[in-house]
Amino acid sequence: MANAEPPRNEDEMRIKVREMIQDIQVAMMVTTDSNGHLHGRPMRAQKPDADGKTLWFFTRDDSPKIAELESDRHVLLGYSDPKGQDFVSVSGTARVVRDKAKNKELWTEDLRTWLPEGPEGDGIALIAVQIEQAEYWDAISSNLTFAFGYAKALATGKPAHSGENAKVGFTGR
Incomplete structure (x- = not known):
């Protein structure tokens, strides 16, 4: 998802983060x-919530991560698209949601691989992660750009900078 023009403000960077992670499945x-x-x-990622600040994950209610989240709600999420050279780190706070209607709303049939009982099965929960901040690395992924960067680094002894890295806050908005 390399863009020709980097985002200029916090709102644009928040949008960029959401766009970068929306199609990454894990x-x-x-x-x-x-x-x-x-x-x-690894957790199967759902599409970001409409508010743009909440990320959703299905889990079993008896999973050890539930107990971990109940004692410390801080989480770090790592998203990676090596083919597109997009990488995002998201930190936030998580809460466990036990709501079958929300399960049905977010359910995709491929989740049945891990949760064969479906969205209304007993013991299925959701983890909602409220994004607090994110950092992204958006590198230009074309082979030509990579080859040019390699040649430049070889010739100058300095790394090629062919991408964008930024930190963005999600709280207070």
Whole structure:
């Protein structure tokens, strides 16, 4: 999703973050266990909420991550699209949602692979992550640009800067 012109303000950068992650199907969710150790696992990502600040994930109600989130709600989400050279890190606070109507609203049939009982099954919960801040790396992904960057780095001994990196806050808006 490399753009010719980088975003100029916080609102544009928030939109850019949402656009970068909306089609990435799996995010790495990192939580903290009761001993203070970080624990990461892949999670099937749903489309960002209409408010643009909430991300949703399905889980089993008895998963260890539920207990981790109940003791420390801070999470880190890592999104990666290596083919498009898009990478996003999202930090926020999570809450567990037990609402079958919301399950049905967010359900996609491919989730049945992990949750065969469907959206109304017992023991299915959602994790809602309220985005607090994000950082993204949007590199230009064409082979020609990569080859030029490689040649420039080889000739000058300095890294090529062929992309964009920015931090953006989501709180207070």
